[in-house]
Structure formats: structure tokens, C-alpha cells
Amino acid sequence: MLVTRFAPSPTGHLHLGHVWSAWQAWRRARDEGGRFLLRIEDIDAGRCRPEYEAAILDDLAWLGLEWERPVLRQSDHLDRYGAALATIREQGLAYPCFCTRADIRREIEAAGAAPHGPPDDLPGNQQDPMGGLRYPGTCRGLSAAERQARIGRGDAHAWRLDAAAAAARFGALTWRDEEAGAVAADPAPSGDVVLARKDVPTSYHLAVTVDDARQGVTLVVRGADLFAATHVHRLLQAILGLPAPLYCHHPLLLDAEGKRFAKRDRSLTLRALREEGLSPAEVIALAENWRSR
Ligand code: GLU
Helix, strand or coil, X not given: CCEEEEXXXXXXXXXXXXXXXXXXXXXXXXXXXXXXXXXXXXXXXXXXXXXXXHHHHHHHHHHCCCCCCCCEEHHHHHHHHXXXXXXXXXXXXXXXXXXXXXXXXXXXXXXXXXXXXXXXXXXXXXXXXXXXXXXXXXXXXXCHHHHHHHHHCCCCCEEEECHHHHHHHHCCCEEEECCCEEEECCCHHHCCCEEECCCCCCCHHHHHHHHHHHCCCCEEEEEHHHHHHHHHHHXXXXXXXXXXXXXXXXXXXXXXXXXXXXXXXXXXXXXXXXXXXXXXXXXXXHHHHHHCC
């Protein structure tokens, strides 16, 4: 049976791009006699707000979407992600990383790139495909004794995937995208992604992979900005022995200047459109027209 989901992070109000993702996922499930799930991705306690979560549920209900209860809220399941991290560690495919963001930038500079601006200014090969800094692997080379000593004395640390070792262990992997077809997984450009942050015992990559499998999601509908992340998720699925769903990465809705919508752009939030008096059908038509411009 087809199982789709919409997985917003309650860090702001939904905008037209989210409307498109949610509506597509819901419509596919409805048309094909499947199930539609809603998942609140709220692991980032510093940025997520209960009032945004409430607004998201209210907006989706207003749009006419129906989802199964209970809604999975990731912050309620941190133990699950901890267990998945343990599985990866047991296979020797994760390592503790003690670096700060400043350490990472310094390391990249020392390697000769000398970036001085924000991450956006980094040359392509220093950046991961999701727009962050690609980790230069500093802590991968620490000895077991040093790792233990630093953890023992309470040094703050994240856990990172040893992406090259994992890719070598699992060999050629593919995943399927409805638009792109069969895709050869290439997690290398993302580098050694964080599996568990210093402040949160998981990361987006780990939690989304665990939950899509746990909830039996068979089709992941999301924006093309997460296409690169799927390469990483496919590798994590292999390590954790989880099935790979089908993906549909839809093109991003762009604003009048050709820039993608961001949660900070208030004008095209569902809230603002509702306040302007648009009906649900008009909002969906707007998203559809936007997409075909
Ligand atoms: N929580 C993510 C976001 O709000 C989406 C994750 C996903 O669809 O895989 O951008």
C-alpha cells in the first residue's frame, strides 16, 4: 500500500512550497487508496516552537488535508535515534567529532582555500550539497585512546558518519526517484555528515531515515533541495538494514526573483494568504500555477 508523509520542521510558518509538498503527498495517498502521515521534525529545540507546530496543523487542516493520528513528533523518540546510532557505531562506521564550527573553518582555511565570508562564499569543493561546510575529516584520524580520553574528560562531541568507509563496505547502491529514475547513490559530496549533534542526540539525516522506515513510508515527496540528502539517506538505509522508499523530489517553487521561498518570506506563507481571504482551492491553484510558470 502507498504510504506518503509530510514532515515539516516547526521553525516557521508554512509557505507555498510546503503547501505543494504536503498537497502532493496527500493527494497521491488519497487517489491511490493509500495512507498519508504527518511527522513533526522538531529535533532542533533551539529553533522549533510549539506555536509554529500548532499553526502548521491548523493550516494543513484548513487546506483540507487529513492525516492519521497520532502524529509522530521526533522529539518524543530520541531513544530510537540513539539505538540507530549505536548500530552504526557497532559497525565501526561512526566517530566522535570534537570540532567547533570555527575549528572546521580554520581547518579548511589551512588546507589552502582561505574562505573569509559566510559558508555561501566557499568554493564548491568545500561546501556540502546542502549548503553547509563539508567536514574536512579532522577527527576521523584520532586514535581510539585519544577519543576515549576526550570523551572521558567530558569534551563536547558530535558523532559523524565515516562516509568513505561506509560506502566502501556497502558498495554500489541505487535509489529511485519518480522524475530522475534510477539514481546511483553518491554520498561522497556530503562528506562525513553529523549523525548526532553535540546538543541533540540525533541529526536530520539519521532521524528522517529511521522514521521513514519505521512508519513504513513507501513514497517520500519533498523538494529538490533535499535530492543530495537522499544519497546520504540511501547509505544510512544500507547500514541500518532498512528498506529504501521511492522518492519524488519536486522542483522548488521560486519567488518573483527566481529565489526559493524561505520561511522568513512572510508574503507567501499560508497564514498571509489566508488572511488575504484566499480559499483553500485558490491557495492550491496558486501553488500549481507557480510551479508551471
Ligand atoms: N523537515 C524537513 C524540512 O522541514 C523536511 C524533511 C523531509 O521531507 O525529508 O525541511
